[in-house]
Amino acid sequence: MSDPTSAEADAADDEPAEDAPAVPDVELPSEAFDAVLDALADREPGKPVRFEGFSAAPDEGDGYVFAAGDRPKTMGEGELHEALAERAAAVTDWYVFERVVGEFGPRRAFLRWIEDADGETVATRYAALAEGIERAWGELRITATVTDRGERRYDVRHADDAGVPVDELDAYEDPLDARDLVTFDEQGRYRPLKTAPSLAGGWAFPDLGPRDLYETVETIYPATVANWHREREGELDVTHWRETMERQSGIYGVVKTWDRGEGYEHVNWVAEACCDDSQCLKRREWQYDDETDLDVDGGDGAFPCREPCSVVVSAARKWTRLESEQPRTYEFDLTPSEKEQVEAIIDAVADGRTDEIREADTKEGANRYRTRFLRAKLFDDEGNLGGVPTEPDEE
Template sequence: MPEGVSGRRVGSSAPLASTTLVIVGHGSHHDARSATPVYAHADTLRDRDVFADVRTALWKEAPSPRSVLRTVETDNAIVVPLFIAAGYFTKEVIPRELGLGGQSTPDVDGTVRYASPVGTHDAVTDVIVERAGRVAGDRHLGDDLGLAIVAHGTERNENSAAAARAHAARIRDWDRFDEVRALYLDESPSVGTLTDHFATDEVVLVPLFVAEGRHVRADVPAAAGLAEGSGDYAVPTDVDGRRVWYAGPVGTDPRLADVIVERASEAAAGTDNGSDRALAPSTDRHASSANGRRDSSEMNRRDSTADGALGFRAAAREPTTRSGRTFLRWIEAGRRGTEAGAASRRSPPSASDPEKPRATANARRTRSGGRVMRTWGELQVAGSTLADGSRTYELRHEADRGATPAALDRLDRLRDLRDRVRVDEQGEFRPLRSAPTLPTGWYCPGLDGATLVRAVETVYPATIADWAREREGSLDVTNFRATADRQTGIYDRVAALDRSAVDAVVRTCCVDDACLKRRRWEYDDGEAVDVPRVNGSFPCHEPCSMVLERARESVVDGAPVEGADAPNWDDATSDDVDRSSSRGDDR
């Protein structure tokens, strides 16, 4: 049984072993580092084998909270928000996007529990103190040292500042520092008047943020007087006659993985104190879905390769979801041998799949040991038969179809594949996973059926589940108007866009050179977007966060110029800080 960072034993791990943990974070359209703590803690917990499976979702990236539950393979899921405060995101945005409030069609046929945010846990207080001691070079924390816990805060939402205040109060009680203050970027008391709040000669700043993003790298140091603008700074730095130390954000601390387990255990046991919960302890949901349940034998077969060695084949596994099995059958019905090399990535494997009538003949070839190939977006999937008769699969960029293994980087873990495809050929961040910018030069060999599905979903999150739903006629499509109407904060203004403005957004975002998904959503019921759909491999069932961002920009800055270049998301003007939100920021 794991032990939490605060020294307490966490709840029974037995229910967790049959549960999928979903870690939800903020993410970014501009900075790959925003999601790093989410992935790092997920990797740690996969290695520990505490949960049946560990999934991640991001507000600004894929898979979104809207999509992640449809990829869950177990009956039970626990969602833990990797956010700092019990505020706007954790109480409103994330539950709404997960569909936990009953506003949308449930995505799993089982139980989903929603935990309290990580940042409000008492154990984070220990992390703050340890971080302060480490950066100041004194783990025992001597005299004449002040501690400033710096959080985002906003005067528009009282909960945003509450976590920092609570941690500061606890540390004050411990009498470890001469002075302890909670300071904020966006409300009083401000980190901009840092030295006014301390009489000590030395002050250590600990940023109460999840990620090493722009706030931590630039905004806090600039406001505290450590750096001019977004320039470099030394640690420690003299500020108004005081020596100021600056620690890393708490969210990147490895012990946050323990806090995530504790939050999940609380939710599983129903022992969450409820003081900062967004929802009732559990939300039972029963609805048909393309996902389907694992049977009990599959449930007991732990996913030892879920994110471990891709080529591990001690027990070749088949996909455990109906959508995964459908996908594998479709792969096996693919073109034989090198014929697939001529297949266009635009070949739509949809309900009207032109290859479907040939499935029986192709399956016969497969059983006789034939090699099959398919393209999926920019991926090439190849299947072949091993000497023991089992099927094995390989994944690579379709542009590398003729490359020898020696010419490619072999990726043996899903996390290596994930990190590789988060950036393009030039190493630039790819916030839109379905952008036609997948890097070349790698391959993943020796995949069994289950791991192939996981690998494809690592490159193109949630696409198999949506594609399978489309094939069986159950894809849930949400049009622009319905998506816009549920938005809050800085995105509520997108509801003001009329159809012609949305047409312009679609012309810049949902087109061949910007996205490989096939848009299925329209402006509204009975009012289509006046832009032809691209012939993408997999469907897009609702406007993504990128389109909402471009829509928001068009409200603020005017409609996009028709025929403009595909959007460069790295240059987008959006402020991830959400400073203009009327609800605040609880990252």
């Protein structure tokens, strides 16, 4: 699981490009050295622990074989310490990923991705970490840094708060505190979908270790790292619309009747309504079925959506009932502006813009006074548009 990189790459890095950021000085912490000794104690002679550009193995006796480049050298513990301390960046990098981060696939892949540990050398990464590496994940801004002991530290906050001094934000340490940050949007409304682009800002986790970073992201956007990881491994299990609806039972069993073998336009409408990037930050990978792609865009999110979620299934249940109705012809008169106003109201609600329309801005069709005027003019005492009853026999 270690990431041996060729000695050549290491050597090439000894002469950094002129404008490359400086590689920070790193001390070798005792816990990292002890971890190396523990790892060596578990090895057979000739089975080295590999670091970027060098390796160490136990010898046949009490000593070690240290190999950098082409000449292995036998040495005692003191000399090994000296050799590793000279290469503290590579040793601490090994320690972070092999001992702190650990093997769990999603966590390891995510933390390595943040600093491009599978693409860049230790020197390049440590130089970049010294400046701060920024990554986006949904609405999050993650900034990774490294201490002078080679430890990774992470700042997580809303992307809108990038650059805001930490003391102007509510600072947190415990990843589970993020549960309270994701429950309500900025207007205090409950967020039923954690990947909706409605995460409130004003907070930061300014100084997390690797595991706590992973847990914080997992709390804010549950299972997104696991699904992203599966996708990178080519193992994302996508369950398409039809299969998902076929699986439903109980009060949701009715949704399977919405697919009548007459096309999938209704599913295009569902995806446009619920899964657009303006509504959910997951990138929709599910389609109508494994042979039929939907016609609407799946979005650009970093993490995939692998099947219709519970919000979509619940809404689909409602639409299944509503869409079983037959259209009727209703007749009532609207002025051209009134027709456009009805369209403006639908647009404003669908785009969540009603709160942005100013109280006295009567140029806006979805303005409250304009809408109240329309209701006063066109509704009868029973609330029927144009005085036309919904059911014909109500007349």
